[in-house]
Amino acid sequence: MHKVRADGRRNPTGKAFMSIDFVVATPHDAIEFNDVYRNVTGSAGYLACNNIYNRVVLNEWYDINPFPDLATHWEQLDGSRRWRFHLNQAARWQDGTPLTAHDIVYTHLHAKKMGYQGAMFLKDVETIVAVNDHTVDYVLHTPNSGFLVLLGNFIFAHVLPRHLYEGTDWATNPHNLSPVGSGPFRLAEWIPGEHIIMEAVKNHWGPQPEIDRLILKIVPDRDECVRMVARGEAHIVPQDTLTKDRLHLVQGAPGVEIMTREGPGMALLDFNHGRELWQDKRVRDAVAHAVNRDEIAQLGDPGVSQAWDHYLLGNSWAFNPDAKAPGHDVGRARALLDEAGVTADANGVRGRLTVYYMDMFHGHQPLAEIVARQLGEVGFEVTFAGLPSVDWAREVRTRHDFDLIIVGGSMAPDPEITATKYSTGGQNNMGLHRNPDVDAAYLAARRAGAQAERREHYQQLQAVWARDTEWVPLFWYGMYYPRSEKFFGWADQLGYSVPWWHWGRMRPVA
Structure with a gap:
């Protein structure tokens, strides 16, 4: 007698089939599974939605x-x-x-x-x-x-x-928790704090998954996530879980490949332009002069990540090499602050600032520590904190209740995607930017047809950012992916025709 699996495939040897599981170890649980309503970037819900929809x-x-x-x-x-x-x-x-x-x-x-x-x-x-x-x-x-x-x-x-x-309140629709998508995996089980299990959709209309179950294991300890890959208990961890300081936890592990490359964006320091303090360009310039990238460079990894002072990535088709942030100069920073009337009190304090970063992006924490210390050298008393994604959405995106933020700037593959952050009225304009020359550069690039013409307008955009110190570039981050050699179908192996967090093309390597 042949054994028959739920998908109808038979094993001619008569032995029971083993389920093919693909396991992801991730530190952040889901909240729901409707990312069109609200998004929790980097969470298990984010990962699941890429495979459900x-x-x-x-x-x-x-x-x-x-x-x-x-x-x-x-x-x-x-x-x-x-x-x-x-x-x-x-x-x-x-x-x-x-x-x-x-x-x-x-x-x-x-x-x-x-x-x-x-x-x-x-x-x-x-x-x-x-x-x-x-x-x-x-x-x-x-x-x-x-x-x-x-x-x-x-x-x-x-x-x-x-x-x-249709006709429902998206905030309370039960399908946010029991999603019905069109993708290659359906939600089978979610036990908050433990795991999310997705099963392959049989007879899927698109490419049929060759793994049976996609399992997201919720493991808050990032070190343990990486160790799970090293031990063969997981096959991948999401972005920013493996950073340079954790490489030793997985290097040399049998059956594990560490894929590294320059990242698609940068970490940057943005101002809350809605606050009077930052409406004076001299004060923004002073902050930029306070930043010492020689210290930030210690976080880098040659060939993978580096301190960065330009307004677009150096490998971008639209890169303007002449658009750079002001260089490190503490004396100049102090002089500009004095000139702008941001003077020190009897204790040498010019003002108190809050700096937030999203704690999901763990690599932003050391940047926040460095920037806080460097702003202290020019007279600011700075507190910094990582916010969970829900708090970030409320305090930063909605209330704009911050002085400075360290945030990822997605600059690839096309600068057009940055418009939501930096153009007037952009939905993700957390820093309340409203620069007419920035708006004009975006508009001209949209209306241009040929890529060469678009490049000219995006280079002008970078020149405006640098001229006005709209924000301060800090670090061109890198990507580290410890991944199991037991599977084939990663995004780079498929010519980036699928997202990094889509595993519907994964197949076991014989």
């Missing part, structure tokens, strides 16, 4: 060109003011309901109407139209030749099932 198109960090996801192909119409997407007609929700253009129209227009996370990159969208069940048009207020990277670069652009969300 689909986007219209896919862009990943290292490739400016989009790849198909729900859309098989697309057209750039009306001088980049209208984008038409032709959908895979086989696409289905995990409850068997066909996925159509109407799901896309509903998801993204409702997110835009309500100001939800999914609207972060939809500022240019005037409306979305279902041409028919399998064709959808995004109509923009203004031409935008970089629109594809906005639609495909982040998980906020996932598509939700209209038949389960």
Whole structure:
């Protein structure tokens, strides 16, 4: 008698099949599974959503060109003011309901109407139209030749099932906790604080997963996450769990490859431009002069990460080598503060500042320590703290209750994705930036057709950032991925045609 698995595959030897499990050790539990409503970047929910849902198109960090996801192909119409997407007609929700253009129209227009996370990159969208069940048009207020990277670069652009969300309050919809997606894995079990188990969707409309279960194990101790990979108990840890100081925990482990490369963005110091203190450029310049990158360089790893003083990454197609932050000069910093009237009291204190970073990004903690100490050298009394993602969303994104933040600046693969942070009215404009020359540079780049012309406008954007010290670049971070050699299908092995945190193409190595 042949043994038969739940998916119908038979074992001709008659022996029972072993379930093929792919295990991720992650320090941050999920809150829910609707990242279009609100996103908890880097959490287990973030990882799960990448495997439960689909986007219209896919862009990943290292490739400016989009790849198909729900859309098989697309057209750039009306001088980049209208984008038409032709959908895979086989696409289905995990409850068997066909996925159509109407799901896309509903998801993204409702997110835009309500100001939800999914609207972060939809500022240019005037409306979305279902041409028919399998064709959808995004109509923009203004031409935008970089629109594809906005639609495909982040998980906020996932598509939700209209038949389960329309007419409901997204905040309380039960499918936030029991998601029905269109992706290759369905949620099977979530025990908060312990694990999330996802099972492969049998007869999936897209590429069929070759692993049976995707298991996210919640392990708050980052060191232990890395040790689990070294011991073969997990196959990967998420971004920023393995940092340079933890490499010794996994180096030399049998069956483990450590993939390293320069990261797709930088850590930077941003000002709360809504506060009067930072509206004086002399004060912003003083902060920039206080930063000593020789100290920050000690956090680097040659060939992987480094202290950085430019306003875009050096490997970017739009890099402007002449746009640099002010250099370290404590004397000049003090003189500028005196000139701006930010003088010291009898105790030598010019003012008290709070610096926040998101604690999920553990590598920002040593940067916060260094920056706080360096600002102390020019007379500021600085307190710094890492905020959980929910507190970050409330205090930084919504209330803007901070002086300075250390935050990741995603600068790849296209500078257009930074507009949500630095253009006036951008949904992720935490620092309340409102620089008309910045807005003009973004607009000109959107309206340009050829990449060479877009480059000129983005180089001007960097020049404006540097001229006005809009923010202060600190560190070009690196990526460390300790990963099991028992599997093939990582993003870099597939030409970045899938996101880093999508494991639907994983297959065991014989």
